[in-house]
Amino acid sequence: MCFPAKIINFNHILMGKLFGSSLAQKLVMALAGFFLILFLLVHLSINLLLLGDNPETFNRAAAFMSGFWLVKIFEVVLIGGLLIHIIMGIILQIQNWIARPARYKKRYPSQTSFFSKYMIWTGGIVFIFLFIHFLNFWFVRLGLVEGDHHNFYGMAHELFRHLGYNIIYWISFLILGFHLHHAFQSAFQTFGLNNRKCTPVIKTIGIIYSILVPLGFALIPFVIYFFK
């Protein structure tokens, strides 16, 4: 073993669970993730205004989202939540890889939740998309990137004229749907809510959510590109 590893045992640091325990880590992750799930609904309803012909309505909604002090607090919580979710996701995954140092030679694909096996990868792709997204919009508003932040309607319409951008957009939301397919019901299990009455309902709502919300987002560039 190399010298620094003897002083700093990375293995131990990474296995030392944050917030006191594995369960606390998971709770924080699920809370942050669920907050993102709620936020996506708000975000989608504003985006749908892009389909209207009046730029004012959308721009006013976008301005409201960036101006109002309550929303500003919400924004800080949101970014914090996203960062916590991502950082925790990566740490959890590394701990889980460490917990199984030797792999099996033969592995029968388990019959349970398919997408749960790829959460780190679907999450990673969503992260790459979010980065592009922030470059295009949020950073513009912060003044980090050049652009007219009073006219997000025009900017969005301009972006959605590019087929290349749209394809990235569609793929990202498909992948987000995969992430949410497992994530939605998983969060409730993490919260401790699991019983014969509620769980089937939660699972159904989760499937509907993970199809309809990404579909809603994906529909907007589709309509703008092909019909406007």
Added chain:
Amino acid sequence: MKITLDIWRQKSPNDKGKFVRYELEGVSREMTFLEMLDYLNDKLIKEGKDPVAFDSDCREGICGTCGLFINGRPNGPVKGITTCQLNMSVFKDGDTITVEPFRAKAFPVIKDLIIDRSSFDQLIQSGGFISVNTGAAPEANSIPIKKEIAERAFDAGICIGCGSCVAACKNASAMLFVSAKISQLALLPQGQVEAKERVRTMVREMDRLGFGNCTNTGACEAECPKEISLWNIAKMNREYYKATLG
């Protein structure tokens, strides 16, 4: 039947280990899986070779010693059984069977297919008990317990600690095992007194021993020979929040 076996051989904990192929003729459909391994070992001994080390004790599915990873899953292709309850009749003439030890950081291999499962003992020692002397079996009606609750506790209490959940989990998480004990005891009046302390110490011990984190995939529930439910993990989460937040 003629069976080809692909078996993990590892001389000692620090040996690198490798898969060795054995062609075994004369396997009968009436043999159990472990009898088939006994039969292979008889042959190896006669040939002057080192027999394959594997664990077993009761050979009737109650002690939890025998777990092996057979053809990519704990305890082979049949649902709801231990390795010792697996029969060769589920295989066909000419089949190749891959046999591996359960793999987890917390389950180091001792030799061949034998793993050190004492991390499970440490988990139970950290809180999987009640600290009163219960004496002789009490009169059953002196503490009335709702049938539904009694059944839930029983369904969790039948865990035999075989480690199939850890072996099946992609994260090598022990949460099904730990949660079964926590919820079994938290459901019953005798266990409720120490419920808060128990969940805190057992979770701390589970983390310390190097098991992974649950991602609610459900592979553990699917492969558990006693079909213990994921419900217990949700119950453990609730117990943990109660003990730490409330």
